[in-house]
Amino acid sequence: MIELILFYAFAGVTIFSAMLMVLSRNIFHSALFLAVTLLGVAALFAMLGSFFIAGVQVLLYIGAVVVLTIFVINLTKQVIGQDVAQVNEYVLPAILTSVFSACLIILAVMKTDWGTRIAQSVAQSELTDNTALIGRQLLTNFVIPFEIVSVLLLAALIGAIAIVSRDKEVQK
Amino acid sequence: MDTISSLGLITAVLPILAFIIIIAFTKKDKMASALVSIIAVGISFLLSCFMLSQQIIAPGLHIYNIPWMYIGTVELNMGVMINQLTTIMLFVVTLVSMLVQIYSIGYMHDDEGFSKFFAFLSLFTFSMLGIVISNNLMQIYIFWELVGLSSYLLIGFWYTKPEASDAAKKAFVVNRVGDFGFLIGILILTFRAGTFDFLKVIAYVQSGAIEPGMMTIIALLLFCGAVGKSAQFPLHVWLPDAMEGPTPVSALIHAATMVAAGVFMVARLFAIFSFSPDAMHVIAYIGGFTSIFAASIALVQKDIKRILAFSTLSQLGYMILALGSGGYTAGMFHLTTHAFFKALLFLGAGSVIHAVHTNDIWETGGLHKKMPITSITMLIATLAISGIFPLAGFWSKDEILVTLHDSGNMLLYYTAIITAFMTAFYMFRLYIVTFLGKQGHHSEHAHESPLTMTIPLMILAVFSIFAGLVGIPGQEINISKFIFFAGVAGTEVLNHAETMNMNIAFTSTIVALSGIALAFIIYFFKFIKAESLKKVSGPIYTILENKYYIDEFYMFLIKNIFFVISEAVKWFDRNIVDGAVNGVAFLTRWGGAKLRRTTTGSLQTYALVIFSGMIIVIVAFAIYNPDALKLLGRP
Amino acid sequence: MITLNHYIILGAILFAIGIFGVITRRNAIGILMSLELIFNAVNINMVAFSRFLTPTAAYGELFTIFIITVAAAESVLGLAIILAIYRKRQVLNADEMNLMKW
Secondary structure (H helix, E strand, O other): HHHHHHHHHHHHHHHHHHHHHHHHOOOOHHHHHHHHHHHHHHHHHHOOOOHHHHHHHHHHHHHHHHHHHHHHHHOOOOHHHHHOOOOOOOOOHHHHHHHHHHHHHHHHHHHHHOOHHOOOOHHHHHOOOHHHHHHHHHOOOOHHHHHHHHHHHHHHHHHHHHHHHHHHHHHO | OOHHHHHHHHHHHHHHHHHHHHHOOOOOOHHHHHHHHHHHHHHHHHHHHHHHHHHHOOOEEEEEEEEEEEEEEEEEEEEEEEEEHHHHHHHOOOOHHHHHHHHHHHHOOOOHHHHHHHHHHHHHHHHHHHHHHEEEHHHHHHHHHHHHHHHHHHHHOOOHOOOOHHHHHHHHHHHHHHHHHHHHHHHHHHHHOOOOOOHHHHHHHHOOOOOOHHHOOOOOHHHHHHHHOOOOOOOOOHHHHHOOOOOHHHHHHHHHOOHEEHHHHHHHHHHHHOOOOOHHOOOOOHHHHHHHHHHHHHHHOEHHHHHHHHHHHHHHHHHHHHHOOOOOOHHHHHHHHHHHHHHHHHHHHHHHHHHOOEEEHOOOHHHHOOOOOHHHHHHHHHHHHHHOOOOHHHHHHHHHHHHHHHHHHHHHHHHHHHHHHHHHHHHHHHHHHHOOOOOOOOOOOOOOOOHOOOOOOOOHHHHHHHHHHHHHHOOOOOOOOOOOOOOOOOOOOOOOOOOOOOOHHHHHHHHHHHHHHHHHHHHOOOEEEEEEEHEEEEEEHHHOOOHHHHHHHHHHHHHHHHHHHHHHHHHHHHHHHHHHHHHHHHHHHHHHHHHHHOOOOHHHHHHHHHHHHHHHHHHHHHOOOOHHHHOOOOO | OHHHHHHHHHHHHHHHHHHHHHEEEEEEHHHHHHHHHHHHHHHHHHHHHHHOHHHHHHHHHHHHHHHHHHHHHHHHHHHHHHHHHHHHHHHOEHHOOOOOOO
């Protein structure tokens, strides 16, 4: 029962802050609401017993992505300072599209009978930590994707530097 | 793949290898090009000799098929088919090609396109050998067209001369008319028989599965190809003009390759032709008409090569006449002997032209003393073509006359006799005017041609004398035992006469001798003045000199009918076809101009369209099949 | 009792909010942040599926790790591009970045 309450609390926080993030007129506030959303998602991961993923979520998303975003926001302050409409003319079609897609997914989920696939329905108490399992998998069965992703990160790093620094050279 | 058929394949492939080598490597080096070409055709010749001897020892049919592609159930092969007919053709073609190529070293020695000339000769030889060895209709048609192409290249070899390039185009276009019929005939036959293979097609035809009317149409369509290639009336117009090419080419075209292809094809498909008596009659009459028609034109021409060209037409008519009358052996025999003496005549004429630099026989004369070898070999060839005992032409001509006599068609028989008379007359007219008599003003500085040119003449002279001996009736070794047609039930087929018909032999000899005598009377002793003869004959002479105005008649047809039709077609093409094409293009451009407005360049528009499109697709799926939404299948 | 459906429906709602943001936010940084929302919706699904359907193999979690990594790389590059554009043209709004049209 407590778990259910906790779930609804975290879910409520996540959805609420996500909506605030999307609707906020100030881009800086948006970034902060994004951080709250991500935190809520991390809490849900923890509730699912994936403490490692929850940790990665906090460290990588909030610690890196959101901070980076805030950096960029600060670097582009001149434009952000202006008080202009933060949404474009597609609000109504966008609402329709998003509501429709959510409804379709929910409908699909409701129609699906998970049946025997989770017949031995995993009790919440059984959702123990599986960090050790993930670590073992990453360095055995998934070692090649793991390496490829690290190369990808390196490429992204170099690409970002190249994109941002070329402008300076031209200015010199 | 047995030895014989692989040898046949090699024989045909060697000249194309020479062609490739010359084009790719030795184009700069004249002698190397000539050597490559001659060695290739020489090896082919030796292989042909070997195959011929093998066939004489043990006649048999050797077939090899290389699968190429399948169209539905129809199989397309490239193949080799070697039998007696093939080997004798291979022998003739490679021998004449080889001699012509050796001769060309001397004849073309200071021509810029020397290497190119040999490359084309090799291509020409290859194409002809391809026809000879082919074992199916499609292959024969492919090489048929290749022969047309190489003849185009060679006739127009001196393409800077407008006459030469016109003649090349004329040869090509006229041949296309015949080839069109040939192709349609092949297609109908294949459509009915379901195969291109000669043996299967022939078996199908002989099973009587094609109704007689259709059979006649097919045979006549196939014969169209022979009419074009072998220059029979009414598609003969290209052959005299083809004289614009270098003389060795004329020799090759007239003796071994191009024009022989038509006769060879009729012989190869004789089983099909002989199945339609009506078509055989048409073939015989066309051949007979061509022979007398061309001979009459040859009487008055003054260009040495044109006289020979019309004589070729006439002799080809003879062969076709023989085949059409059922004389399979006679036709092929005459083709063989004719190849030797006609090649000799052309090469001799080339030697004369080489020496005096003119084609007009009236501007030469008295060349016998200056060019003894050329003169004597030419005399042998002239006697041979006139049918004088015991030279090659006598035996083969006699064979044809016997066939005609036995077939009972006296009209064709007398046509052939008259043609023989004319042949003897105009050939000796040519010989007397050129080599005997008073010296013409072009003859003064003439001298004998180099050895490369005279040796082929001598070799051919030997063949012209002795090639006929295989045809002496009643002999143990006889061509009729080698090339014969087994015959088809219900059709009359005349094979070689076992004994000699003395009456016919005497008749033909007397006719030939009287033709020769008349030529001597008019042109040597000048008892009758040639000019007065011209006056007496009046309009007939003019008509003959202008070749019955056939060319002019064709030009009239083209100007007044074809041009009108092509104007109408042009209008249709410009306005309807092009209009449709331009309309489509305009519609596309207009649509593009309108549609590009939707490309706003705004990222979010695209995102909206993508997402809403995705939803529409999913909804459409869900409406079509509600279960499609389920994330899992049934457990 | 929390079921799998709870998590998936939560993911769907988050996904819908993300789509709304991607389509409507004028600020390019806002679009990127909305994209992160979509990624997170997917991640929730992944982890939930993994816990409920394959608890002994942790495939979903592994995928989540890769997705987070790729998302990080994506946002780094995206922000770099936005910064470059901003430097060049002093523009941040997506509807003003429309050079790639007819």
